[in-house]
Amino acid sequence: MRSRVIELYKNLYHMGKEYPKGSQWFHERLKIAFWKNKDITDPAKIDELLKRGDFVVKEIEALYKLRKYRAMKQRYYENDEENEKETKNFEDKVQKV
Amino acid sequence: MFVFLSPSLSLFSSFFLCLINIKMRILVGVKRVVDYAVKIRVKPDKTGVITEGVQHSMNPFDEIALEEAVKLKEKKLATEVVAFSFGGPKSAEVLRTALAKGADKAIHVTVSDAEAAKAEPLHVAQALQKIVEQEKFDAVFVGKQAIDDDASQTAPLLAGLLDWPQALYASKVEDGGAGSLKVTREIDGGLDTIKVKLPAVLSADLRLNEPRYATLPNIMKAKKKPLKAIAAKELGIDLTPQTSVLEVAEPAQRKAGGFVADVSELIAKLKEKGLVKA
Numbered sequence: 001m002r003s004r005v006i007e008l009y010k011n012l013y014h015m016g017k018e019y020p021k022g023s024q025w026f027h028e029r030l031k032i033a034f035w036k037n038k039d040i041t042d043p044a045k046i047d048e049l050l051k052r053g054d055f056v057v058k059e060i061e062a063l064y065k066l067r068k069y070r071a072m073k074q075r076y077y078e079n080d081e082e083n084e085k086e087t088k089n090f091e092d093k094v095q096k097v
Numbered sequence: 098m099f100v101f102l103s104p105s106l107s108l109f110s111s112f113f114l115c116l117i118n119i120k121m122r123i124l125v126g127v128k129r130v131v132d133y134a135v136k137i138r139v140k141p142d143k144t145g146v147i148t149e150g151v152q153h154s155m156n157p158f159d160e161i162a163l164e165e166a167v168k169l170k171e172k173k174l175a176t177e178v179v180a181f182s183f184g185g186p187k188s189a190e191v192l193r194t195a196l197a198k199g200a201d202k203a204i205h206v207t208v209s210d211a212e213a214a215k216a217e218p219l220h221v222a223q224a225l226q227k228i229v230e231q232e233k234f235d236a237v238f239v240g241k242q243a244i245d246d247d248a249s250q251t252a253p254l255l256a257g258l259l260d261w262p263q264a265l266y267a268s269k270v271e272d273g274g275a276g277s278l279k280v281t282r283e284i285d286g287g288l289d290t291i292k293v294k295l296p297a298v299l300s301a302d303l304r305l306n307e308p309r310y311a312t313l314p315n316i317m318k319a320k321k322k323p324l325k326a327i328a329a330k331e332l333g334i335d336l337t338p339q340t341s342v343l344e345v346a347e348p349a350q351r352k353a354g355g356f357v358a359d360v361s362e363l364i365a366k367l368k369e370k371g372l373v374k375a
Binding site: 007010011014015018020061064065067068069071072073075076077090 | 133134157158242244303304307308310312313314316
């Protein structure tokens with residue numbers, strides 16, 4: 001259990017390095033979030049929190065993907081209806097993940 | 098016994114057929130470029146852009162090309178995915194990223210940073226050609242363009258050098274049967290579907306797939322994967338530039354707008370500029 005928590009922390013720390021608002025912003029909040037739950041000992045509760053952590057990892061991944069995709073689309077593709085539709089499809093797909 | 102055997106036999110043979118059809122080794126070209134999120138600044142002497150102390154990453158379109166190759170491997174249509182990069186010593190970083198994202202091996206064709214700054218798509222294509230000739234590959238995937246020079250030339254040049262068919266700006270890649278790929282291309286005003294016989298060169302467009310994120314555990318695992326470095330000189334590539342850069346300049350600044358106090362002032366200004374009828 002302890003190793004899983006550490007792994008999640010490391011994972012999130014790594015992802016925070018390229019966070020749009022700056023790695024410092026992210027890492028401070030990351031530390032606070034883990035610190036807040038340091039006294040929890042109930043395994044079921046810890047498991048629940050780990051699952052939430054994994055969900056946050058997925059969310060950040062989706063955020064990075066969308067951010068990059070939108071930047072490329074804005075730079076290299078003209079805005080027309082067809083394009084908008086494609087973008088929407090793509091974004092829905094990413095959000096589902 | 099027979100009842101058991103016949104379905105498993107047919108299953109086996111169809112599986113075997115599919116293996117005969119395509120068993121690709123794919124070479125994927127990746128380029129280390131200034132990160133897409135970085136604000137680009139031009140050097141004061143106008144010879145290029147500032148790259149020192151600036152965040153770099155894998156060219157986003159190359160990420161898409163790599164993802165497609167890795168997906169084909171996961172679908173068992175490809176047997177091996179090898180990442181390739183042409184560039185200075187730091188290009189090894191993007192090759193590590195490529196390995197973390199699912200490539201099996203990496204080949205780094207090295208040049209000095211000074212040479213890398215002057216390298217052109219033709220040199221990269223020649224390096225790719227040499228690697229393809231040394232080790233047998235069935236397909237080369239690259240991004241449709243790099244976000245630094247926006248040249249879009251590597252894929253067509255390579256196809257020409259190898260005399261292979263090309264499928265550029267791919268937005269969908271499927272098994273075309275009989276050792277071919279069915280590729281949907283994004284072109285002006287619609288989609289173009291073509292069948293290319295392998296071996297072939299393919300360039301990836303933006304909507305081909307969603308590249309995966311290199312997770313920390315995979316980055317750790319990637320450190321153990323093989324990365325081979327070969328000097329461009331050893332491959333016999335002539336790095337003499339074909340073009341010379343006259344000047345690199347910032348795009349023209351947009352002029353600041355002005356504020357108007359009320360509607361009548363706005364209309365007066367529009368009339369002044371002849372944008373509305375008097």
